Amino acid sequence: MKLDDILNAKDPAAALRDSVIAAGGFWAEPNSTALFEIHFAGVAGVGIGAEEAAKAWLQAAKLAMDTAP
Known part of the structure; x- marks a missing residue:
């Protein structure tokens, strides 16, 4: 699952759990x-x-994506 899929999921916490x-x-x-x-x-x-x-993980992941070279 891609980050966008997690961010746009109906339940992002559940989508993150499933990805982990x-x-x-x-x-x-x-x-x-x-x-x-x-x-x-x-x-x-x-x-x-x-x-x-x-x-908190989603915020950190967004920041990491925004600042990636």
Whole structure:
């Protein structure tokens, strides 16, 4: 799945989870009050719960794409 597919998905956090798992990664099913960290495709995102971490990852991925040479 491409970044645009994740960004434009109905549920970007779920699309990111599916991409991580499809790439052979591990995705823990956390509660919404635990610190959650995502490292995928050279980009990191951290937040309280998977949804906030996914939002942080998506912002970091957009920034990485915008600043890539």
